[in-house]
Amino acid sequence: MTPLERVGTVLQGGIPDRVPCAPLICGASRRVYGCTYSEWSQDGELMAKSMIQAQKLVGFDGILGLVDLSVEAADLGQKMVFPIEDTAHPDYNDSFVKTPDDYFKIQPVDPTKTPRMKEVLRYMEIVANECAKTIPIMGFVYGPLGILAMMRGAENLFRDCYKHQEAVMKAEEVVTSVMVEYIKAMAKTGVHAIVLDTLFASQTIMNKKKWVEVEGPFAKILADTIRECGCMAMVHNCGDGIYFDAQIEMMQPTAISFACLPDDCKDMAELKLKYGKKTTLCGYVNPAQYAFLGTAEEMKLECKKQIEELGKDGGFILATGCEFPPNGSLLNAIAMMEAVELYGKY
Numbered sequence: 001m002t003p004l005e006r007v008g009t010v011l012q013g014g015i016p017d018r019v020p021c022a023p024l025i026c027g028a029s030r031r032v033y034g035c036t037y038s039e040w041s042q043d044g045e046l047m048a049k050s051m052i053q054a055q056k057l058v059g060f061d062g063i064l065g066l067v068d069l070s071v072e073a074a075d076l077g078q079k080m081v082f083p084i085e086d087t088a089h090p091d092y093n094d095s096f097v098k099t100p101d102d103y104f105k106i107q108p109v110d111p112t113k114t115p116r117m118k119e120v121l122r123y124m125e126i127v128a129n130e131c132a133k134t135i136p137i138m139g140f141v142y143g144p145l146g147i148l149a150m151m152r153g154a155e156n157l158f159r160d161c162y163k164h165q166e167a168v169m170k171a172e173e174v175v176t177s178v179m180v181e182y183i184k185a186m187a188k189t190g191v192h193a194i195v196l197d198t199l200f201a202s203q204t205i206m207n208k209k210k211w212v213e214v215e216g217p218f219a220k221i222l223a224d225t226i227r228e229c230g231c232m233a234m235v236h237n238c239g240d241g242i243y244f245d246a247q248i249e250m251m252q253p254t255a256i257s258f259a260c261l262p263d264d265c266k267d268m269a270e271l272k273l274k275y276g277k278k279t280t281l282c283g284y285v286n287p288a289q290y291a292f293l294g295t296a297e298e299m300k301l302e303c304k305k306q307i308e309e310l311g312k313d314g315g316f317i318l319a320t321g322c323e324f325p326p327n328g329s330l331l332n333a334i335a336m337m338e339a340v341e342l343y344g345k346y
Helices: 003-011 029-033 044-058 071-075 100-105 115-131 144-152 154-163 165-188 208-214 216-228 244-251 268-275 287-292 296-310 330-343
Strands: 137-142 193-197 232-237 255-258 280-285 316-320
Touching: 003 316, 029 044, 044 115, 044 330, 071 115, 071 137, 071 144, 071 165, 100 144, 100 154, 100 165, 115 137, 115 165, 137 144, 137 165, 144 154, 144 165, 144 216, 154 165, 154 208, 165 193, 165 208, 165 216, 193 216, 208 216, 208 244, 216 232, 216 244, 232 244, 244 255, 244 268, 268 280, 268 296, 280 287, 280 296, 287 296, 287 330, 296 316, 296 330, 316 330
Parallel strands: 137 193, 193 232, 232 255, 255 280, 280 316
Antiparallel strands: none
8 A cells, every 4th residue: 555545445444455654753853864953944945855855764644734833823923933954833932922912913824925834834735735645735834822822832821721711812814814825825736634733632731621611613714724735734732631531622633642541531542532533643753752762672662552542443543653853763754654554464
């Protein structure tokens, strides 16, 4: 099977030749092509060439178009820092939203013309043109609260969701309108799916009722837009105690990429039993413990355990629970691919 056939079979409830594997290599791809992180994160062509070479080297079963979590925030006005060899991030000393009143300053932009989203669209178009016939291509957008957290700071935003909810939700309306246009443009590049990152839908940050109230309606709009554009809607959430039930209700995702157990499951067996028929499970190798600090042999053993836990009867894509560490050993990504060949065949 090609990677596209393999992943497509799993997403449609079938049994492929083996468990698909996605180490979620994103920023680490720049090391394969030989450019700096700063160059890579601002140039769509470099992103694409790096990813294509990384896929050829490692052989993973899907390409995820995550660049960093500040792409949308930057184009909405947030000042950025672009380290030479580390992930781009907001200028934490100069947040765009300094007070609750500043939420009302956020204005719509055209994502096809802004500096960063435009480059991501270029990235996706090049990769889709080159690879989409044989490899699944998944675009990536951050959820509205995540974007606002990049512009306000997570702690301040969390507080504002309780004390200044009207202002936060007004800003979410603006952000969501931009994301709708971004999704429409991304779908035109030829990607097969678009992943929504809804980190706030977890016990790590916000209680379930509050998330459903504050971000849930906007997440639904974005997921519906993805499907209306002919792509599959997927979810990524690497928080602890994530709300599978609420996210499935609001977004009906084809797959959920996760790092930790849901809030309503005591172990992976219960997760498989409760949600294995409702969505495809994608996870959950700890990227720090195994991809960054671990050895290749430790990685293989962990992958074997997770395949045994979640791989029975399909419905499972082995993946890191979050982005493969940008400076992690690519030998550990290769070890994941070796593990599915050794232990993941049906």
